[in-house]
Amino acid sequence: MTRGIPVAYLLVALGAALAGFSIYQWSRAPQPATSPSVAVAPEAPQDLLGAPRPAFRLPDLDGRPVSISRWDGKVILLNFWATWCPPCREEMPEFAQTQIEFGARGFQVVGVALDRPRAVARFIEEIGADYPQLIGHENAIAIADRYGNASGGLPHSVLIDRDGVIRFIKAGRLSRRELIDELSKLL
Amino acid sequence: MDRGADYSLSNTHRKWTAALCILLLCLALSAPNEPASAQHTNLAAGANPFDALGKLFGGGQPEFLPADEAFKLNVTTRNASSLLASWQIAQGYYLYRDKLRFSLRGNGVRLGSAEFPAGEMEEDEYFGRVEIYTLELLEITLPLRRDTTAARTITLNVRYQGCAEAGICYPPIDKQVRLRVPAAAPNGDADATFSNPPGTHSRVIARHGLGRAALTAASRLARP
Numbered sequence: 209m210t211r212g213i214p215v216a217y218l219l220v221a222l223g224a225a226l227a228g229f230s231i232y233q234w235s236r237a238p239q240p241a242t243s244p245s246v247a248v249a250p251e252a253p254q255d256l257l258g259a260p261r262p263a264f265r266l267p268d269l270d271g272r273p274v275s276i277s278r279w280d281g282k283v284i285l286l287n288f289w290a291t292w293c294p295p296c297r298e299e300m301p302e303f304a305q306t307q308i309e310f311g312a313r314g315f316q317v318v319g320v321a322l323d324r325p326r327a328v329a330r331f332i333e334e335i336g337a338d339y340p341q342l343i344g345h346e347n348a349i350a351i352a353d354r355y356g357n358a359s360g361g362l363p364h365s366v367l368i369d370r371d372g373v374i375r376f377i378k379a380g381r382l383s384r385r386e387l388i389d390e391l392s393k394l395l
Numbered sequence: 396m397d398r399g400a401d402y403s404l405s406n407t408h409r410k411w412t413a414a415l416c417i418l419l420l421c422l423a424l425s426a427p428n429e430p431a432s433a434q435h436t437n438l439a440a441g442a443n444p445f446d447a448l449g450k451l452f453g454g455g456q457p458e459f460l461p462a463d464e465a466f467k468l469n470v471t472t473r474n475a476s477s478l479l480a481s482w483q484i485a486q487g488y489y490l491y492r493d494k495l496r497f498s499l500r501g502n503g504v505r506l507g508s509a510e511f512p513a514g515e516m517e518e519d520e521y522f523g524r525v526e527i528y529t530l531e532l533l534e535i536t537l538p539l540r541r542d543t544t545a546a547r548t549i550t551l552n553v554r555y556q557g558c559a560e561a562g563i564c565y566p567p568i569d570k571q572v573r574l575r576v577p578a579a580a581p582n583g584d585a586d587a588t589f590s591n592p593p594g595t596h597s598r599v600i601a602r603h604g605l606g607r608a609a610l611t612a613a614s615r616l617a618r619p
Contacts, residue, residue: 292556293564297521322566349566359459361563379459380562 253356253377261286261368262354266342269325274342282316283394284368285387288352289319291327295381296363297335302384304337306391313395314370316340322348322362369394460485462565466557470572475579478537480509480553484530490557492526494567497537501549504576507538527557539576546578 261284265275276286287303289296300319307317317339321328325343332341344351349360356377357364367376367390376390459465467483480497484490492514499506512534514526537551551572558564 290564290566294519294521294558295562295564359461359465359563359565361459361462361559361565363563380559 253358253379256356256374256377259374261366261372261374262351264351264354266320266344266348266351269329269341269343271325274340276318279316279318280372281370282314283370283391284366285315285317286355286366286368287317287319287382288322288348288355288357288362288364290322290362291331292323293362297331299363299381299383300332300337301335302387304335304339306384306387307337307339310391310395315391315395318342320344320348320351322352367391367394459559459561459563460488462557462568465559465565466490466555466568468553468555468570468572470551470553470574472574472576473536475577476539476541478539478551478574478576480535480537480551482528482533482555484528484533484557486531487560488557489527489529489560490533490555492528494554494556495535496552496554498552499549500552501547501576503541503543503545504547504549505540505542507540510536510538541579544579544581547576549574549576 261276263276265273268274276284285303285306287296287300289300291297303317303319307315319328319332319337319339319341321341321343322345323343328341328343332338342348349357352362352364353360355364355366355374357379359379361379363381365376365378365382366374369375375394378386465485465488468480469482470478470480473479482490492511495509495511497506497509512528512530514528517525517527519525551574553570553572554567556565556567
């Protein structure tokens, strides 16, 4: 008798757990959002989300070395680009506009150009983008890689929150709408 | 008496068990949203659990290939008087014709004019009309000018650059390929002296990546 009760408990609890698990699985089935996200995004960038931003230092357009920590406390859009990259050139005027609109709220665009300083200076003057630019070569490719650029292609954009944590990574063109959607979570 | 007591005890336990069962069911029913949204947050790095749904139904990020997978280069010795450079271009990717560069280091062997197939003309907002290759297999014949008929080991430098149609472009890629070129017949019949099967000598010996020179060249090419 005394042995019968715990067994009954166990069976009922097991049954309940099974029923609960089945219902849980069933209720998950019509929400397929998570697994496709895994499929469409490379693994390395996913691992970086929520991680502290890697430290680096690159020269600015005047050749002075600048650390990314200069903008600590701001929400940073770190954009890797080059003048020979058409999708990069397309998105930059929108970044400049977003900088003007959200700069006062603590938003800062920082460009990292894999390019020659003269070509960079000419292009940013042409489009009126006056946010800071850092210049790199092989070292900038290595930095982009540490910021989740799995393919090595450009553009590559990363949003860093006020605490220096990576919150969003985008390979390819970042639309203004997507940028503002992401910014609204961080500003 | 004992049995009756046992029975009533058992009934009490059954009630508790039923209550526990209902509680567990309730917990199970309320559980789904929690793990799902936690996973969303982890994957999409957003507090909003609908982010991943948004990505699925529109804003999904395409996964881009590394350049070496998007553009697979192979160079072979066709015969004593020509090489064949070929690229397997992944679907959705393209190479720029005007950014293809070949140069050769070899004692007594020089490059003639490369024979490019016709590409597709594209209108680029910044660069104007550009010729691109979207072919699955791009083959370019590289004629050799021989100052010597002796077999030679040569090093071919190849530079190329391309993009993915979905919106990324790769820095210029530099490769060095070492090849053995067979002896040429003194009468100029190069094919007759070819003794090694094509493809056996192609070996990419270094990837320079994005050098300062490559950047400079690319920027110059890109200058509007």
